[in-house]
Amino acid sequence: MIKVSESAKKRITMLMEEDGFDAMRDFVRVGVKSGGCSGLSYDLKFDHSQAEGDRLFEDNDIKIVVDKKSVLYLAGTILEYSGGLNGKGFVFNNPNAQRTCGCGESFSL
Numbered sequence: 001m002i003k004v005s006e007s008a009k010k011r012i013t014m015l016m017e018e019d020g021f022d023a024m025r026d027f028v029r030v031g032v033k034s035g036g037c038s039g040l041s042y043d044l045k046f047d048h049s050q051a052e053g054d055r056l057f058e059d060n061d062i063k064i065v066v067d068k069k070s071v072l073y074l075a076g077t078i079l080e081y082s083g084g085l086n087g088k089g090f091v092f093n094n095p096n097a098q099r100t101c102g103c104g105e106s107f108s109l
Contacts, residue, residue: 001055001057001064001066001071001074001075001076001077002030002057002059002064002066002074002077002078002079003059003060003077003078003079004059004060004062004064004078004079005060005078005079005080005081006060007080007081007082007083008060008062008079008080008081008090009060009061009062010081011081011083011090012028012062012081013062015046016028016046019046021046021048023061023062023063026046026047026048026063027046027047027050027056027062027063027064027065028044028045028046028047028062028063028064028065029043029044029045029046029047029064029065029066029067030042030043030044030064030065030066030070030074030079031043031044031066031067031069031070032069032070032073032074040073042092044090047065050065051067053067053068054066054067054068055068055071064079072096073094073096074092074094074096075096076094076095076096077092077093077094077095077096078092078093079091079092079093080092080093
């Protein structure tokens with residue numbers, strides 16, 4: 001469903017520890033919400049619990065939870081992390097997006 005690159009795994013693990021989460025037990029909640037310059041935007045946060053209807057995936061030792069309405073928008077997405085001087089932070093490479101904005105944080109289908 002959602003793939004996690006090695007660079008994203010390292011950054012997620014570090015940020016989870018800083019925020020008091022355990023990468024072995026807790027998970028990353030990924031979703032899609034209305035908004036952004038292209039119509040839809042990505043939502044990424046850490047969570048301890050699942051809600052009814054959530055789908056749980058695991059890739060590269062990272063647990064990912066996606067709410068029911070976001071699953072179709074995110075199928076096949078690769079979560080990457082780009083650091084450095086020109087780095088954007090977390091980047092969603094979404095094969096379903098027909099158009100993305102310049103910042104890479106919003107998209108449309």
